[in-house]
Amino acid sequence: MSMRQMELEVMRYDPEQDDEPHFQSYSVPCEDDWAILDALNYVKENIDTTLAYRWSCHMMVCGSCGMMVNGEPSLTCKTFIRDLPDKVRIEPLENFPIERDLVVVLDDVMEKLRMAKPFIIRHDEPPPEDQEYTQSRAALYKFKQYTMCVNCMCCYAACPQYALDSSFIGPAVLALAHRYNIDSRDQGKSERLDLLADHDGVWECSFVGACSEVCPKSVDPAAAVQQMKIDGAKEWWKQKLGGGKS
Amino acid sequence: MSRQPYVRPVSKTTWYMRNGRYRKYMLREVTCLLVGVYCFLTIWALAALAAGADTWNGFLASQQNTVMVVFHAFALVYFLIYQAFDWFKLAPKAMPVQLGEKKLPDRYIIIAHYVAWAFVSLFVFWLTGVI
Numbered sequence: 609m610s611m612r613q614m615e616l617e618v619m620r621y622d623p624e625q626d627d628e629p630h631f632q633s634y635s636v637p638c639e640d641d642w643a644i645l646d647a648l649n650y651v652k653e654n655i656d657t658t659l660a661y662r663w664s665c666h667m668m669v670c671g672s673c674g675m676m677v678n679g680e681p682s683l684t685c686k687t688f689i690r691d692l693p694d695k696v697r698i699e700p701l702e703n704f705p706i707e708r709d710l711v712v713v714l715d716d717v718m719e720k721l722r723m724a725k726p727f728i729i730r731h732d733e734p735p736p737e738d739q740e741y742t743q744s745r746a747a748l749y750k751f752k753q754y755t756m757c758v759n760c761m762c763c764y765a766a767c768p769q770y771a772l773d774s775s776f777i778g779p780a781v782l783a784l785a786h787r788y789n790i791d792s793r794d795q796g797k798s799e800r801l802d803l804l805a806d807h808d809g810v811w812e813c814s815f816v817g818a819c820s821e822v823c824p825k826s827v828d829p830a831a832a833v834q835q836m837k838i839d840g841a842k843e844w845w846k847q848k849l850g851g852g853k854s
Numbered sequence: 855m856s857r858q859p860y861v862r863p864v865s866k867t868t869w870y871m872r873n874g875r876y877r878k879y880m881l882r883e884v885t886c887l888l889v890g891v892y893c894f895l896t897i898w899a900l901a902a903l904a905a906g907a908d909t910w911n912g913f914l915a916s917q918q919n920t921v922m923v924v925f926h927a928f929a930l931v932y933f934l935i936y937q938a939f940d941w942f943k944l945a946p947k948a949m950p951v952q953l954g955e956k957k958l959p960d961r962y963i964i965i966a967h968y969v970a971w972a973f974v975s976l977f978v979f980w981l982t983g984v985i
Contacts, residue, residue: 621860623856623857623858623859623860624856624858626860628860629860629862679873702862703864705859705860705861706859706860706861706862707857707859713859745955746952746954746955749952749955749956749957750952766875768869768870768872768876768879771864771869772864772866772869814879814883815944816875816876816879817875817879817944817947818875818876818879820947821875828947830947831947831948831950834944834947834948835947835948835950837948838948838949
């Protein structure tokens, strides 16, 4: 396995000592098949044990190792050094407060996730205990791509609307709400409508589309938001014409 | 240990200079200025038309100089690149079509928009006596 010497410029911030973040460089001997996360682990294990960052699975499932790699929101476990120049700048995800080094505060998005009711809501009687809610494959494929989201929050780091106004609900949460709205088993669309059609909901999105471009799981939050705008407009007209909420 | 999260500042006026994606988006959005100019031109043209043949001919003459011809040519090309092409490209996101278990490829939705655009253009040309 061939080795390559790389320079990692890592943003550091110690809330107990620093007034603001600064960069620290590490020279790391990297193997060709390493991802950026491997290089960070090398730093942590061999050079500087004080470096703080989140990671867990190293296989694009947990969504916890999202960071800015050369200015691009990325999952560091799937960002390979063979695709990068010799000098790489690593920063915490943009648009979130920095807790420490590469760790960001995600409380805001976690609260919004709860408000979007990302679970199946039923009003009808449940099926008998020995039966399940049935769903055709066609109905599943309508929303399947949205189930791939791992909540890495790269889309929030790419969203200029969230950067300018963090009251915006934002791409991943809206995409997740849309995922349940278009699930044939769900009956909770009207319960999500007030939140999503509100000032901070879908209408805050100006369709930059960066969220979908950076998504490491190829989810398309921008599409979800535009489809919800159409749904919201239909509901508005229905209410205006006396149809009431669906 | 005390928590003291650091909030990075975001410029309200220069945020779109942060990367190429945002700059491209702003180039699309800035077409609203051209829409504004065209609204003004349309109102001016209607007022001239209502005022009689002489005023209308005066309006037409005012459009037949180098500055206005360059403006119209620039506006047309700019609209094509940053409005029509861009929005048509994004249309499948807002209007996905699913046929059974398969999603209709985006290119069909985009092509349908171009075909509709061509028909509307031909209708307008026919209505105004160009063809």
